[in-house]
Amino acid sequence: MVAIIPLTVLLGTWLTEALSDQTENLTQLALEAIWASKFDFSTPVPWLGGSLLVSLAGRVEGFINRYWRGQLAEARSKLTQKDSEHRQEAQEHAETKSSYFDTLGNALKFLLTSAGTGFNHECRITTYRKQQDDDERYLKQIFRHSPTMVYERNGRFRIPADQGVVGAAWRNHGVKEVKCDMDPTSPDFVAAMNACLEKEGCLHPDGALSMPSRHYYARAFSDNESGQRIGIVVYESTEVSVLNVAGIDHVLDGQMLDVTRLIRHRGILDQEFNPDPVED
Numbered sequence: 001m002v003a004i005i006p007l008t009v010l011l012g013t014w015l016t017e018a019l020s021d022q023t024e025n026l027t028q029l030a031l032e033a034i035w036a037s038k039f040d041f042s043t044p045v046p047w048l049g050g051s052l053l054v055s056l057a058g059r060v061e062g063f064i065n066r067y068w069r070g071q072l073a074e075a076r077s078k079l080t081q082k083d084s085e086h087r088q089e090a091q092e093h094a095e096t097k098s099s100y101f102d103t104l105g106n107a108l109k110f111l112l113t114s115a116g117t118g119f120n121h122e123c124r125i126t127t128y129r130k131q132q133d134d135d136e137r138y139l140k141q142i143f144r145h146s147p148t149m150v151y152e153r154n155g156r157f158r159i160p161a162d163q164g165v166v167g168a169a170w171r172n173h174g175v176k177e178v179k180c181d182m183d184p185t186s187p188d189f190v191a192a193m194n195a196c197l198e199k200e201g202c203l204h205p206d207g208a209l210s211m212p213s214r215h216y217y218a219r220a221f222s223d224n225e226s227g228q229r230i231g232i233v234v235y236e237s238t239e240v241s242v243l244n245v246a247g248i249d250h251v252l253d254g255q256m257l258d259v260t261r262l263i264r265h266r267g268i269l270d271q272e273f274n275p276d277p278v279e280d
Helices: 004-018 026-036 045-112 149-153 164-171 187-200 245-254 256-273
Strands: 123-132 135-145 158-160 175-179 215-222 229-237
Touching (some): 123 158, 158 164, 164 187, 164 229
Antiparallel strands (some): 123 229, 215 229
């Protein structure tokens, strides 16, 4: 753009000199002189024309660049908006799943501790699922409830599938009850439990347990469609005379379909919220 100004001055000077002896039709003569010298690089005509073309090309390029910058900015704005909407939708979906997960737990609590089971503050219920479709070694805790807070909060989040009353029920007929009215911290208690569980191919867990239970009742559940065993519920009590096993069976038999669905759905969500650890 700067080069056009001196070239214009030069063109005016050149035309003045070229038409110095003319007095009429100066405009027409000037145009004819410019046209005749369009390729004569000894005159300023082609240089000015080239500068005008370069300037025009620069303006066109600038217009195109501004257009595409605007398009890019618009695309980025739309992408940012879509990303924000996706995150919001994902958050709302996660919150919905979390609420459903809690609802399933409340429903299990209502069904499994209903009247007739004998469940009270000396008791605890825990529900486990199979850890992975191709891994039978562990069972994963998906629900636990006890009116006594210390019993509800403590305990292992997964257990070997070949230990304890839960393992005996899981590995065999799906049902196992054990009563042992001794001090749960004594060697005699451990020996009595092992004697009861060895026939099922299991042993009492090593180490201190989170609840000094003397009465255990475990019952497994299978999927209604595939028939595959999907979970197990274990009742525990610190006293041997509290739980009513006949009443528990009556409740579970009457609510079998609902309990199975609750365990299956909560297990699916638990696997999403708390992925199973990868085993060697």
